[in-house]
Amino acid sequence: MLEAENLMVFFENALALNGFSMQVKPGEIIGVIGSNSAGKTTLMNTLSGLIIDMRIKEKRKGGERITVYGRILYKGKDITDYPPNERVKMGIVLSRERHPIFPESSVAENFQIAGYLRKRAEINQVRKYVYSLFPTLESLRKRKAGFLSGGEQQMLAIGMALVVKPELLLLDEPLLGLSPLMQKAVMDAILDLNKTEGITVILSEQFARPVLPVINRGYVVENGMLTLTGTGKELMNNPEIKAAYFGV
Ligand SMILES: Nc1ncnc2c1ncn2[C@@H]1O[C@H](COP(=O)(O)OP(=O)(O)O)[C@@H](O)[C@H]1O
Ligand SMILES: [Mg+2]
Structure with a gap:
């Protein structure tokens, strides 16, 4: 479904992604595991095309700070130069780190805003599904999103x-920043949307523990480089992973 080949992203002279490659098959849940500054957000921005917008903005400011190399194929099509809105139309949707919601709007209004290109019936259908995934959200539907807890905002x-x-x-x-209970609710929801809606998922995470049991395969990243890859189970049993992420 998705192939990333040899991605390199420079911020000025700093290498944020260094020859990173991955392959994702339809229906998989893929984990990208790495500590702070490993390059997870840069990878997500590169796959979603956001990095192209960032690069254009930087250029307008007068610098040529961001450079991207490598190739991304989606369903066999080379989308390396596609801007984010084109990728969204093809079905690649990014939920960014730290909840980009509209804090002054209610929970229900936030759905309306996100679905502005969709028909009302479609939005209502998805909203119903999301409320079934996260029943808490339904009871909070009139609350301003800015007043939700971190976990509720992530939902x-x-x-x-x-x-x-x-x-x-x-x-x-x-x-990020969620209690173990909330983390479980979010991971359960990810499993559900994968199983019942057939959505393929790539998720990034610093902490392997809640993620490895759920993912089909994982990519471990350090300093922008792929250091280890395998099934969730293989990674869970890997001594290096155990030492680095499970403290044993
Ligand atoms: N906009 C930026 N300008 C300069 N350096 C950046 C920028 N974004 C990320 N970096 C650098 O790239 C590296 C990877 O960052 P990032 O992708 O945010 O890692 P992660 O999401 O895994 O914490 C870090 O060294 C970070 O400092
Ligand atoms: Mg990040």
């Missing part, structure tokens, strides 16, 4: 991405 952010009807959903650190 809303995932819901807003679903309104856009992703085929490939990119989730950048969806567990």
Whole structure:
């Protein structure tokens, strides 16, 4: 479904992604595991095309700070130069790190905003599904999104991405700052949308523990480089992973 070949991203002279490659098959849940600054967000921005917008903005400011090399194929098509909106139309939807919601609007209005290109009936259908995934959200539907807890905002952010009807959903650190209970609710929801809606998922995460049991395969990244890859199970049993991520 998706192939990334030898991605290199420079911010000025700093290499944020260094020859990173990955292959994703339809229906998979893929984890990208790496510590802070490993390059997870840069990878997500590169796959979603956001990096192209960032590069253009930087250029306008007078610098040529961001350089991207490598190739991205989606369903066999070379989308390396496609801007994010083109990729969204093809079904690649990114839910960014740290909840990009509209804080002054209610939970229900946030769905409306995210689905502005969709028919009302479609939005309502997805909203119903999201409320079944996250029953808490339904009881909070009239609350301003800015007053939700971190976990509730993350649920809303995932819901807003679903309104856009992703085929490939990119989730950048969806567990960041959440309690173990909330992390479990989010991981359960990811499993559900994968199983019942057939959505392919790439999610990034610093902490392997809640993620490895759920993912089909994982890519471990350090300093922008792929250091290890395998099934969730293989990674869970890997001594290096155990030492680095499980403290044993
Ligand atoms: N806009 C930017 N300008 C300069 N350096 C950046 C920028 N974004 C990320 N970086 C650098 O690229 C590396 C990877 O960052 P990032 O992709 O955000 O990692 P992660 O999401 O895994 O924490 C880091 O060294 C970071 O400092
Ligand atoms: Mg990040």
